[in-house]
Amino acid sequence: MNEHREINIMDQDTGKIRSSQLTRYLRPKDTAMALTALFWEEFELSRAVFGWMPAVKEFETKSQTARFGYLHNRHAKHLYERTSELPGPSLEKQSPPTQLREAFERCSLAPSESAFLAGYGVMLQRLYHNYERLQYKLDPILDAPTLDVLRIILLDRQPMLTGAHEQIFFAGSDDPNVSNEVAMWRSYVEQVWLHVDASVTGKENASLSWPTMPDVEAFGPVPSVSAWNEERFPIHIFNPQYKTAYEDPSMSVLHDSIKQMHYINATEMGAAESLCYLYYGAQQLPKPFYFDLARHLWDEVRHCQMGIRRLEQMGYSTSQFKYFKGSPGKGLQDLAAEWFPDMYASLTMVAEPCSFIKKRKSAEQFWQFDDALSAIQCEFDMADERMHVDFGKTWGPELYKQINKIITAAEMSERMRIRRVEELGAAATEEEAKTIAKNFPGFCGLSTVELNYTKY
Ligand SMILES: [Fe+2]
Ligand SMILES: [Fe+2]
Structure with a gap:
């Protein structure tokens, strides 16, 4: 039986959704396209998170941030390998979709570590939602190798969501000014992704412009001087008396x-x-x-x-x-x-x-x-x-x-x-x-x- 239903797939060239296939089954090239979209999300998340690592003040959060960056990168590697087994344009020849990169860069320009982590939590939930949506579209026999890859990646879902949640709370503060700033940033990140999703699905009334960025100074990513600042880890000041x-x-x-x-x-x-x-x-x-x-x-x-x-x-x-x-x-x-x-x-x-x-x-x-x-x-x-x-x-x-x-x-x-x-x-x-x-x-x-x- 051929069940006819429209399946929306993001076209990597245009960033727009196409729905030419009126069947519930994904063709191999459609699966490749869906995996490519997830690859870019994981890749851009690894870039955002590694970029923020030097802007983090405490050793444990720094280490955890590097761990998140590494896991996003590993997931991207799994997706890259599976995509290369499927037909369609090679990932190697592609650059990140312009709109997606801009969305991640906007969400990276957070005014504080706490704000960045709160926004990261939003992006992580969205990422896993996208994985789940794809998972249930895949055929258990035809797409078995892809489902195996997704299963490996999804093993990290709970540790990552819990880890991010913990860091958001550790970095939290009772100071109402800080709480307000974090809430404002989180809401901004949510609006950025609403804008992305609306423009991809071509929804009517979709706003054509990005949401207005809050009037704050970015603390990260890649600060000119690392924010590591803890009494228990004194930083060395070079003494010219010694060669090394x-x-x-x-x-x-x-x-x-x-x-x-x-x-x-x-x-x-x-x-x-x-x-x-x-x-x-x-x-x-x-x-x-x-x-x-x-x-x-x-x-x-x-x-x-x-x-x-x-x-x-x-x-x-x-x-x-x-x-x-x-x-x-x-x-x-x-x-x-x-x-x-x-x-x-x-x-x-x-x-x-x-x-x-x-x-x-x-x-x-x-x-x-x-x-x-x-x-x-x-x-x-x-x-x-x-x-x-x-x-x-x-x-x-x-x-x-x-x-x-x-x-x-x-x-x-x-x-x-x-x-x-x-x-x-x-x-x-x-x-x-x-x-x-x-x-x-x-x-x-x-x-x-x-x-x-x-x-x-
Ligand atoms: Fe080493
Ligand atoms: Fe080394």
């Missing part, structure tokens, strides 16, 4: 111990924050770049979490150490385009490869000290970092290409090492810098600080 920050004795109470490795991990929120700026700022790179970058970013948050957890388990308090922010100190519009590839290359071509030696030695030595958890942490850290270096080899040259500079992975690695040697003032001439940079272990000795592996 880690040499400064005021940074850590564990300078003379192998446990310093945990402190180094604990400082990785700075690296995660820097990668948020890249995720938000990098436009039109291949989709797998964003999948790898989200994994990299989330790993750095995990490394920070594991470092802090171990230090606290050992009886230290976070306030005995100093930390780094990852913000560039300038707004995105004032930032030289080179900041992005340079930051990424110095992380993946200098800091991460140079850290292997230290991590391997630390793992071996922690086993000697019968500290299994510390040793295993170093082993996971090494496995993750190896992957990050591979990401850097793939995407570093792509990033330089995007700012109209053609560079190979080998040249990029060399350039970063020379720059580091020059910064450290270790070479008298450029030639000497090149010689030091080529001597890899020697170079790492200059770039990082040795640990006292023999003292627990």
Whole structure:
């Protein structure tokens, strides 16, 4: 039996709904189109959330925000993979639909963390509503592979809704001015999506213009200076007396111990924050770049979490150490385009490869000290970092290409090492810098600080 009913599908080219199929069944290309629409929602949500991470003040909310960004990105990756199995235009060749990107950017310009989170809750509910609507249109046999993908994605629905709900309350305030501002922002976000939905379905009386943005100053996303501000996580102020920050004795109470490795991990929120700026700022790179970058970013948050957890388990308090922010100190519009590839290359071509030696030695030595958890942490850290270096080899040259500079992975690695040697003032001439940079272990000795592996 062929049940005739109109099914509305958003056309990716025009952003308009088309309903040419008068059957309840979706053709493969219709399913692909529906998945593409969901892909862009997940992708834009990951961008909004990662963009806000440096604008978040507290460690736990920051970590949770990065987790949300990572999960949205994973969902986008599942949808991307399924879409590529179906007919229709390749997602790789597409950019976010203009109206959708504008809607997410409007909803991102929130006046406070609380306001952003309240708006995020609205967008999350809408997203899951869209998943459910699609789920019940799919044929259990014809669309089984798609239903399997949706089932995996929907496993995160409750944790994400609950997590967002908790953060909204944690960030809440009794101050009536704050509550009013949050309520006003939430209502604005709802109106933005009413406008989007009305214009997509072509409803009569649909307003042609966006709702008026509240007269407030945006606090995020991608603030020029990270908002991280907690007494328990004092921020390091660079002292020119020391060549590298880690040499400064005021940074850590564990300078003379192998446990310093945990402190180094604990400082990785700075690296995660820097990668948020890249995720938000990098436009039109291949989709797998964003999948790898989200994994990299989330790993750095995990490394920070594991470092802090171990230090606290050992009886230290976070306030005995100093930390780094990852913000560039300038707004995105004032930032030289080179900041992005340079930051990424110095992380993946200098800091991460140079850290292997230290991590391997630390793992071996922690086993000697019968500290299994510390040793295993170093082993996971090494496995993750190896992957990050591979990401850097793939995407570093792509990033330089995007700012109209053609560079190979080998040249990029060399350039970063020379720059580091020059910064450290270790070479008298450029030639000497090149010689030091080529001597890899020697170079790492200059770039990082040795640990006292023999003292627990
Ligand atoms: Fe790391
Ligand atoms: Fe890393």
